[in-house]
Amino acid sequence: MKQQATPQPLMRVTKPRLYEQLVAQLLAYIESASLGPGDLLPAERDLAERLGVSRATLAQALVALEVLGVIDVQHGTGAVLVYRPSIATVIKGLREHRNRLPEIVEARSTLEVKLAELAAERRTDADLAAIENALQVMSEEIAAGDRGAHGDELFHQAVTTAAHSPVLAQLMTFIAEMILETRLESLAQPGRPEQSLASHRTITAAIRAQDPAVATAAMLSHIELVSDVALLK
Template structure:
């Protein structure tokens, strides 16, 4: 009795829901002939039309924002930046997904060390900069925004407090890539509040001049913000 031939065909991966939503949103953009500067429907209306929760829709919108297709501003909604083909967006999404783990790895390597150095080298002026960044993010989150600007200011303030020009230069080099993970992370439901609380722990350790605690707090923060839908 002959053995069954081994199949060379693998299982076809099922598209994630947010990928399907991205396709539907782009199809809508095409059918409505929307151009740069045009607004997409409000999130509530769009979620209802697509039959999904606003949280699920937010994942698709964040992915499109990271890829530069739309711009999302608190109070104004999603605005089309350019109208790409669906194939182009899906290709860019795959490339982005492959790059994300390396971005997380780079952040962990650089920012954990920067936090430890900041705890050792910070000045009163540096602490004021860190507190100011926390206040900005708290204000943004309190208004229902994602707090992306305050988040960026906080990490910049920690980098400055480390007083390490070479590490600061490396952070500048990966700044655009870090922005991708920032937008994705803060787009997760409840994440802005969690991220703000995580920032406070880092700030407290730096203020206490405890490098080990600052490093551990920063590592925990990066693990938190790296929990994004695009990596699942």
């Protein structure tokens, strides 16, 4: 008597997230419009109206494409196409990125909290000047309507340098590209650039005062803030 094969269990069908649907539509538009590398996408307001979504929702899809390197969002210019991938490839990349985010946050909360503590203990006047310069750069970027990503990166680099811990600095270099993903995700949230800058100033005040306990608490609070991104909701 022929033995029947055990049937495979049926899996619940998951509904695609809204940002995935938007990404798919954006890529379909890019394909139909025959856009190539270097071409500019329509303005956000125009895209949002065509898709019937808010600009905030659209921004989430655009930053997801930016994280994956499909587009480059330039202040004052708009979204420029870098390359034209398949929809399946991008959706797969987005899901992998979303799954990776909690681990990146975990690494940051481990490394950067310790770096802030050490920076408060070991910083020199030159280190403090570099940290304060980064604050100024970020402040100027935000005032100009940008997200402040460059100033944000400079700030965390300056805190890392001020810790005078070569091994921790090497570890930060190792995860730098992954941190860039969370930076873009975070600073794309409405009001986040200003919140992040205020958080940086609190950390700086603790480092200036050479108070390791306050610096530790301030950096932990900052990592929790910047880890609150729409992609994980």
